[in-house]
Amino acid sequence: MTAIKDIINWLASPAIAVTLSMVGLVGAMFCKPLWTKKGGILLFATLIGGFAFSFTDPNFRIVASMPDNVPILGMLFLVGFFFWYAMYQAHLNDARLAKGLPPLEKEDSDKKVFTWPDLVYVELISLIVCSIVMILWSIVLKAPLEEPANPGAAPNPAKAPWYFLGLQELLVYFDPWMAGVVLPTLIIVGLMAIPYIDTNPRGNGYFSFRERKWEIVMFCFGFIILWVVLIILGTFLRGPNWNFFGPYEYWDPNKLVPLNNVSVSEIFWVKWLKTALPAFWLKRELPGILLVLFYMGALPGLLSKTLFKRFYEKMGTVRYVVGVNLFLIMLAVPIKMYLRWIFNLKYIVNIQEFSFNI
Amino acid sequence: MNLEKSWRRLQQQVVETQVWKSIFRVGIPNTNRKRVLAVLGNVVLHLHPVKTRKSGVKMRYTWCAGGMTFFLFLVLTFTGLLLMFYYRPTIEYAYGDMLDLREQVPFGIMREMHRWGAHAMVITVWIHMFRVFMTGSYKPPREFNWNVGVVLLVLTLLLSFTGYLLPWDQLAIWAITVGSNMARATPLAGYEGPFAAQIAFNGVNLVTAGSDARFGLLGGRIVGANALLRFYVLHCVFIPLIAAFLMAVHFWRVRKDGGISGPL
C-alpha cells in the first residue's frame, strides 16, 4: 500500500505529472476507442476509483475536503465529462463524414421549431434542475469562513483564489511580471485572436475532430494542461512555502528543498568560458538575449520555410506571424518549466538593472 | 370526469378575466400564431427568435452551458442583493456581518448560494467556452461574439476575484494580497516591474509603492479599508453593470449572427 502511494507521490511531482498529462492528453486524443461509451465508462471508473482509493488516505482527505476545494473537484469531473462528451460526439460525426454522410447535427439544423414551447421548456427545465442543485449544495456545504483578517499573520501557503492558481504556479518558473501580467494578457489576446487566425472553414457548427485536428489539439493543450492541470497542481500539490507535496504526503511546513538555480549568463560565462561575469549588462546578458531574439524573431521565419510551410501559405503573412508568435509563447511556458527541471535554469535573460528577467 | 370539466371551466374563467388578459395579451399559446405572439410580446423571451433551429435547442449540442452561466448570474444577482441588506464594507463590520449571516439570519443559505454559485459560474463559463470551441462556433460569422464572450469570461473571473475579499477573513485578504501583488510587477506601471525604476524625474522615482498600478487598484499600500471599499463597489456595481450590458450584446448577437450555429 505505502509502496503504491510512494509511486503515486512520485508520479505527481510537477515534472513527471506535467509530462504525463501532456503525453497522455495528446495521445488520448488520437486514441479512438476512448471516445466511445465504453471508453467513457472506463475513464469515469478510473477517475472514481482513483478518488475512492485516495480518500482512504488521511493526508489526501485533509486537502481534498477543504470547503473551497470541493468546487475544484467538481470542476475536475465536469471538465473530464464534457471533454469526453465532446470527443465522443466528434467521433460519431467523423465516422459519418468518412462515409460521406452529413454530421448528426445536420438532420436537425434544417428543421425549425417554435421557440415557444420547444426552447422555453428546455430552458425552464435547466433552470429548475440548476436551482435544485444550488439549493442542495448550499444546504449541505457551509461556506468557509476563517479567522478574521490579520494583515500581520500570513498563512503558509498563501494562495490566490483557485481559478488563478495556474498563474500562481507559473510564479515558480517566471517572474511576477511575466506570470501575473504578460502571460494573462496574452491568454486573453490569444483567445480573442482565435477566430481571426483559424481560417479553416470546416467544422463550423458541429462536433468533429478529423476536420480540425490541430486546432483542437492546440486549444485543449492550453485549456487542459496549462490551465486545468496547473490549477490542480497548485491546489492539491502545493503546500507550505509553495513546496511540492505528493497527494498522500503530509504538508510539513519544515520541508526543505534546496534551491540552486542558475541563469544563462552564469552558465555561459562562468561555467563554459570560465571567466567572471562581465560588468556591463548588455554584454553579460547577450547570450540569453540572442536566444530570446532567435526564438521570437528568427524561429517563425525558419518554421515558415520548413515545418509550418503549409500553414504559412494558407494563412498569409499577418495571420501567420501573429499565430505563430502566440503559439511559440504558449509553448515557451512548458519549455521554461523543463529548463528548470532539467538544468535548474532560473532566468534566460537576467537584467537586474531594469528588473527585467525572463 | 366531472372534476376535469369543472377544472377546465375554472381555467376558462380565469383566462377571461380582465386582469389576466391585461397581463397575458395572447392567452394560452395553443396555436402557432399565439406561440409567435407569446415570444414577441414578452420582453425577456423576445431575446429569442420566434423560431429556432432544431439542433440549437438540443442539450446534446449546447449543453445549455451558456444558459446555465446566465442563470447562475441571475442567481448571484439576486442572492447578492439580499446579502447587501446585511453586509457593510468596512473593516470594523465586514467580518462580524459574515458571522451574523451565518448565525442570526433565518434560512441562512444566501451566503452559501452566493459563494457556491460564483464557483459554479466560473466552471460553467469555461465549459461554455469549451463547447463553443469544440463545435467551431467561433468561426465566421460569429467571430465578434466569441470576442464578447472572452471579455465576459474575464469579467466573470474579476467578479469572483473582487468578491473573494469581502468576507474579510484570512482566506480573503491573503488571496487578494497574493493576487494583487502581481500588479506590483506590471512593466513600467508597477514599482517592482521592469523599467519602472528608470522612470524618474530629477532623480526622484515616479513609480513607487505609493503611486503604482497596485496602489491604484487597492487604494493603498496594503489590502486594507480602501481596498475593501473599492472591491465592494467594483463587485456590486461596476463589473455587474458592464457584464449585464455585454450579456445583452452577447445574446443579441447570437440571434443576429444567424442563431445557434449549425452545419450549413
Ligand code: HEM
Ligand atoms: C458570462 C458569460 C457568458 C454567458 C452568460 C454566455 C451566454 C451564452 C448563451 C446563453 C448562448 C446561447 C447558446 C448556449 O447556451 O450555448 C451563448 C452563445 C455563444 N457564446 Fe456565450 N456566454 C458567456 C461567455 C462566453 C465565452 C467566454 C465565450 C467564448 C470565449 C462565448 C462565446 C459564445 C459564442 C461564440 C456563442 C454562439 C454559439 C453558437 O452559435 O453555437 N460566450 N452564450
